[in-house]
Amino acid sequence: MPRHAAALSCVIPCYNEAGNLKLLLPLLERLLQASGLRWEVIVVDDGSSDATADVARTWCQLAGFRLVRLSRNFGKEAALSAGLKAAKGDAVVLLDGDLQHSPDLIGQMVAQWRGGAEVVYAVRENRADESALKRWGTSLFYRLVNVSSRTPLPEDAGDFRLMDRKVVDALLALPERNRFMKGLYAWVGFKTVALPYTPAPRAEGESRFGALRLLHLALDGITAFTTWPLRLISVIGLLLAIPALGYGVYLVLDHFISGSDVPGWSTIVVSLMFFMGIQLVSVGIVGEYVGRIFEEVKARPLFLVREEHGSGLSEPGP
Numbered sequence: 001m002p003r004h005a006a007a008l009s010c011v012i013p014c015y016n017e018a019g020n021l022k023l024l025l026p027l028l029e030r031l032l033q034a035s036g037l038r039w040e041v042i043v044v045d046d047g048s049s050d051a052t053a054d055v056a057r058t059w060c061q062l063a064g065f066r067l068v069r070l071s072r073n074f075g076k077e078a079a080l081s082a083g084l085k086a087a088k089g090d091a092v093v094l095l096d097g098d099l100q101h102s103p104d105l106i107g108q109m110v111a112q113w114r115g116g117a118e119v120v121y122a123v124r125e126n127r128a129d130e131s132a133l134k135r136w137g138t139s140l141f142y143r144l145v146n147v148s149s150r151t152p153l154p155e156d157a158g159d160f161r162l163m164d165r166k167v168v169d170a171l172l173a174l175p176e177r178n179r180f181m182k183g184l185y186a187w188v189g190f191k192t193v194a195l196p197y198t199p200a201p202r203a204e205g206e207s208r209f210g211a212l213r214l215l216h217l218a219l220d221g222i223t224a225f226t227t228w229p230l231r232l233i234s235v236i237g238l239l240l241a242i243p244a245l246g247y248g249v250y251l252v253l254d255h256f257i258s259g260s261d262v263p264g265w266s267t268i269v270v271s272l273m274f275f276m277g278i279q280l281v282s283v284g285i286v287g288e289y290v291g292r293i294f295e296e297v298k299a300r301p302l303f304l305v306r307e308e309h310g311s312g313l314s315e316p317g318p
């Protein structure tokens, strides 16, 4: 298909974003209409309890707008997968529904794509809008994942990105259920260009990713893309066992040579507790991996679609 007839899909995962969609969808329509591309906007309603679906359904009366409604809240990663699966364009743009990802950047993304890039991702220029704790946690996370991963995750890059059809198909073909998207983007590779941007403040409402949820996400990422925690356990075990063995030999010899008895058992209690603690943590780490194997083996679908509205790409604007 010649590039001038190219079609662009915009996928917006939404969990209770009714107010924000009312602002975002008109913006997008104007922008896409002016782009000269054929386009579609896919709102994925991730089990919202507000009027998100109603707002999107109204827009679906216009050519180019579509709504994919999931049967419940499956989480952003699953909602993104649902959107990617529904998208028909030659390139797909993912953006948040809260206007933090400025649609104005889409033009630059498309320009890079036309210039041959297969992935164009937006990189936060700063994290000034985030708390010191969150920034610290984020940088710790990247260090933990990137310490061993052969496909390092670019820091400060989120889901705001354009992907060529080739890349989307590659992502959709990945069989795993743990959709840690940041890792999967890096894993599939392709020719990648980064665009700096400064995220706007959330237009309305609160971030859905609190500390606990971010921690879950980080664990998903680490277990999906590294195995060093498992190796670390073996190394710690060895480091503890070898001196323990040496000490044991020393005690036995000491008993026979100088006849001294083992004094005090506070040492025993403390070291027992220490080693039991290490064992429990180790079992926990192994458990994190085993739990995820269980998730994968069950092979449940990533998401269920309740209903879909709207269809087809818009005609190119004037």
Ligand code: UDP
Binding pocket: 012, 013, 014, 015, 016, 017, 046, 073, 074, 075, 076, 079, 095, 096, 097, 098, 100, 202, 206, 207, 208, 209
């Ligand atoms: N989102 C979603 N499902 C969820 C949580 C969030 O589809 O379970 C969407 C949300 O509506 C928004 C995007 O994911 O469009 C990013 O969420 P949010 O703004 O809360 O996260 P942050 O900007 O803090 O990363």
Ligand code: MG
Binding pocket: 096, 098, 100, 202, 207
């Ligand atoms: Mg946000």
